Amino acid sequence: MERRHFLATSSGATALALAASAGLVPAHAQTAPAWNKAAFESKTLAEVVKAIGASGAPVESKDLVLQAPEIAENGSVVRVGAQSNIAGTTQLALVVEKNPSVLAALFDIPAGTDANVSTNLKMGQSSNVYALAKVGDKLFYAVKEVKVTLGGCGG
């Protein structure tokens, strides 16, 4: 409760870094060492961008294709895919703007693997969905609004 309050009243990634170093983050979040905790606790797109180590604001790109339905009847299963035609894409991220934690999934794309992934996401309410592609230290994005008729979070 205290941590939530703390996060809600402070802003930006510095607060997150402080919270993490002060050990206020629950222990279970630290079991998988490769898990980018700061990124997954981000509340805004800008925080995600910072947490995955990109410099500068993301740029909209037509070479990045976001596949998502316009209307999702059931918010607990929304098929979302991202395909990047930008050479040298090393990471793809899926971000749901109005979820409690905006980052849903982060994919590393090793050489030889297509920058084309899809998965099912939960959406609490109608929201913009972003696909982010990391190329070098630059980020590109594609966005689409998905309307949800039945929310998939809370209950």
Place this chain on the structure above:
Amino acid sequence: MSDPMRIRAQAQGEKTTVRVLVSHEMESGQRKDAAGKTVPAWFIQNISATHNGKTVMNAQWGPAVSKNPFLQFAFKGGKAGDKVAVSWVDNKGDKRTDEAVIS
């Protein structure tokens, strides 16, 4: 213990498309139970796939990925008969690895 994953790997030309269906609760940490207590988050944090020992996919997931998650990706260089192994780790430290043969 968790149920096995369902993995389908299909080679077409030089590309191999892999579809994975994982059996996992993926509890978001937002839901409340009948007594009004928050159900703690329980979700897969890392999922990775290897082909002949080489990592072909490595993803980090948050609790916003759906229950019984689906994952699709494609890589170059797989042949029919090769094996693809997929493994995940969740935030409770549970893990599971399953293998499939490329068809």
